[in-house]
Amino acid sequence: MSDTNQRIADIVGGNDVVLFMKxxxxxxxxxxxxxxxxxxxxxxxxxxxxxxxxxxxxxxxxKSYSDWPTIPQLYVKGEFVGGxxxxxxxxxxxxxxxxxxxxxxxxxx
Numbered sequence: 001m002s003d004t005n006q007r008i009a010d011i012v013g014g015n016d017v018v019l020f021m022k023x024x025x026x027x028x029x030x031x032x033x034x035x036x037x038x039x040x041x042x043x044x045x046x047x048x049x050x051x052x053x054x055x056x057x058x059x060x061x062x063k064s065y066s067d068w069p070t071i072p073q074l075y076v077k078g079e080f081v082g083g084x085x086x087x088x089x090x091x092x093x094x095x096x097x098x099x100x101x102x103x104x105x106x107x108x109x
Contacts, residue, residue, distance in 0.1 A: 004061035005065055008061055009065075011048075011050060013078055016077055016105050017046065017047035018074075019040060019047055019074050021033035021036060021072040022072070032070070035084045040074075044107055045106065046106040052071055070083050081096075
């Protein structure tokens with residue numbers, strides 16, 4: 001496993017919910033990342049984020065790690081969920097909140 005893949009695996013495995021995004025939750029740098037943050041905030045869960053714009057190795061590596069070509073990317077309890085479109089569909093259907101509840105994800109404080 002490459003060094004970058006190991007770093008990504010450590011991040012994904014070390015956080016219940018992690019969003020690989022462009023920018024930060026306070027200052028998202030693209031509309032898709034902004035939408036992903038808004039969805040997670042609405043779900044009321046604690047999550048970590050990784051700003052891929054600050055690390056080109058992670059920015060490229062996350063795409064091969066998940067076999068998903070776009071950012072943002074959401075992981076819940078080590079499982080790849082999808083990008084902002086999938087998050088939106090799941091959120092609107094109530095499936096994202098159900099997943100968070102089923103996996104007993106910590107609430108945001």
